[in-house]
Amino acid sequence: MWTAQLPALVIAGPPAAAPVAARRPGASWSWAFAALASAASFAIAMLLALAATEVTAISYAVGSWPPPFGIELRITGFSALLMLIITGASTIALVGGKASLDSDIAPARRHYFYAAWLLAVGGLVGIVASGDAFNIFVFMEVSSLATYILIAAGGNPRALPAVFKYLVMGTIGATFYLIGIGLIYLMTGTLNLVDMETRIHDVTDLKPIYAAVGFVTLGLVLKAGVFPLHVWLPNAYAWSPHVVTAFIAACSTKVSLYVLLRFDFMVFQGSLGGHDLQFAGFLMPLAVLGILVASAVAMTEGHLKRMLAYSSIAQIGYIVLGASLMSVSGLTAGIVHMFNHALAKGTMFLAIAFIATRLTALRLDDIAGIGRRMPWTLGAFLVAAMSLIGLPGTAGFISKWYLVLAALQSGAVGALLVAVVLVSSLMAVYYIWRVVEAAWSSTPGAEAAGAREVPLPMLAVLWTAALASIWFGLQPGLPLALSRSAATYLLGQLQ
Amino acid sequence: MKYFGLYNYWVFTLLLMIGLYAVIAKANLVKKLLGLSIFQSAVFLLYISMAKVDGGTAPIIQHADEPQVFSNPLPHVLILTAIVVGISTIALGLAIVVRIREEYGTIEENEIQARDRDR
Amino acid sequence: MIVDVISFVLLALGAFFVFMGGLGALRLPDLYTRMHAASLTDSLGTILTLGGIMLQSGWSLATVKLLTILFFLMMTGPTASYALANAALLSRDDDAPALPPATGGRE
């Protein structure tokens, strides 16, 4: 009885906590409250993930109205995995990043900031939990608006044009999505995703549906920052408060990718003839180009955060590449990479947030010698970086291994794709090496020379996250099981 | 009536194009937000147009015993939501533009970019 | 029948006045004359039009609502004109050429 209410608790918890956080000015109070609420959601998400491994999908009727008339929450293995990423990243970033947040966010803004943080978490969780197309739009807007606020909350004026660009492009993406579901609703008369899957069969060859496929895919690709539409991403990541970067880099684009996969595999492919080929033909070139171009830009980029932002665009490419292979192993690779990349990139950005409490500038020249002064922070950074590169024994290796296997199964282009993965991994080695070279340089910069290591509790949080990348490299059971169940669930519609 | 129906969709298309043009081509940030507003309004028109039923009235059931034709209430509900989402986005965008004006002294995109390069 | 004819005449007159007001706002040379044209005819046009509709709707709740609308329009219309003229007077730039030409766009 009590466990049946878990989906409602996870979607309503963070949004209900947000107004409370906004009410009470008082810096440490609102931080502690937000961290507590976030940790509680993580615990609930964990319980939900365990429950989700046992059944295909947990359905929950909000307001007890039966779907499709009311709004349905639908928790699958896929959504449970995303929920773990969101709430986990939020908790680790909040708990570990207190010192960095205290220096980045002005005291007068803090209670609003933590309220916005909880709203962002609530919005993202709301998206992955929802089984209703329009409801996804509403929560997409909650999370987007909250994310814009988080990015603009720091003191760096350069964040402002960046966030304006993100706001404009994000709104266009969301409105495209809204046009798409409007056209689908026009032809099917329903907004519930499961209902849509069955009813769309009657209208498959009608033009509004094809246009809807275009709008939904394009809108979500825009929001996910897939290669040619990524222009909002580097600056938004680079100039936001450092802990915010760690949080959004770990989960926000992945949630848009989740919606994209959910729609394209469950709603469109099951019913539209040839859609799988179009999807692959459209996204695979973008993914490959994105991996290569973004990695190349990362190799030449001089600013640490912008370098990692371009690396993120390349990693989004991996996820899309896995999905565009149209096989269970490919999708498994893509989805498990969402988890592994979130872990690695979140850790790396958190480490950067720690460095930024000691340094004011983060160009590669500015961090010279910091590795000698803060060996533990940089050590955790390197462990996560190894996972990003995909060295054996790390979580990143698991996803790349599955990606290579899936590519080899996919026939003629397979060998080429394997080459792309290998080349881009070498490129990652190069840009990570540039960081290592700068950080352990023998001529430290002026600020770096006086830097001290951060306190032990912060290091403990950081190393927990870093070692998780190793743990899930050696014991990939849980994420892999959830990803595989997600992949078979998504592809189940194809057969 | 049929002609009117098609006309609604044409106007939707035109407004969509005008709004999108302003968002992409205009350098002034306030103009971009106005364009975004037009762009979103176009989608409202699409939804409300699809809800119309011939000879229907607003979906308010005054006398349940008489048979009456009502327009579809669901798109109305969705667009109520979307209008509110729209003004929330615009309010936030305006706040950001005000701060940009204070930090950069201009609200023209190309001048902001030029200033960012100088930093 | 007679009521219909009267209401028709009222509506037509109202439409005429509103139209003339619009024409004046477009064609007259400066801000004050334009406002003069628009605000006076607008008030009369509103009274006539609403009167015409009231005759059509007869003694019903709709007529009461129309009366309320008329009351509010009579309150706000002239006040808005006053505020506009006042703002124009206060923000007048003495060095500037008298007033913008009557092309319609900018006031």
Place this chain on the structure above:
Amino acid sequence: MITAFGFVLLTLLVVTAVAIVVTPNLFVAVMLMSIFSLLMAATFFLLDAADVALTEAAIGAGMSTILFLGALALMGEREAKQAGRQRWLPLAVIALTAFTVIYATFDKPRLGDPAAPVHQHVAPWYLEQTPVLMEVSNVVTAVLAGFRAYDTLGEVLVILTAGIGVMLILANGRPDLSRQGRASASVGLRHHLIPRVVGQLLIPFIVLFGLYLQFHGEFGPGGGFQAGAIIAVGIVLHALLEGEAAGRAILPTPVLVGLMTGGALLFCAVGFAGMLLGGNFLDYAVLAANPVAGQQLGIHLVEAGVGITVTGTLVAAFHAFADREPAA
């Protein structure tokens, strides 16, 4: 006749939109945007969407114009001449979008066709079940606050997020002038007797009308959003007439934040109450002994939460802009 009227309205919409994009004066563009929203509201009304028309008029033509003007007061009203911006990219994007939309127009059901799929599946159920399950005459309200209340919760969260965001983003950088008030704004229209007297006379009626919409939403067009926007307009009018400082004094920032968050909390509380009483989240049937009475109680409470949050947020956003000194 009505068809012809709709035709004219739609044409005017396009003309206004073009004018908004073309005019170099931002002030004119904002006023045109207000007209655009009003035309849009009239179009919605012709298409039987009374609730949406009311919302568009109150929020699009009213509040959004006020926010735009408040922001414009802090920057110039002239758009710079654009030189050397590339043209082909926007045109290509627009051409592609237009092509897709026009492509979709084929096979689209004709406007108003009662047999269209959009009027089949879910919509008739709402029209049939609302009088039975809820005894509410306005089906839009029933769907908004009842069947799809979770969407509305999301919407309240969007509003709350925007309010928090505007206050956060404008919270620092330049000094907060809320104490002394800005020289020009603090005077308001106090020295202008006629607008002040008439305005003060209107405010009670505006607020009363807002309250009417709030509580009448079950029977006619209206509900929390429209009511909240209209009450906010009344409060903003007071601040415009009496000056920013006096406007602040009747509703200080902590009160506004309390309203913003309080409405959202009330909404969530109704949801959790449903869970505690043995139903699902946002299940109103368990709120009272009789399911129908429970539904009505739930709708009332939820609409009240919506109205409170919308009022608080819109007024707070207005003050956040009006409080600032224009940048040099």
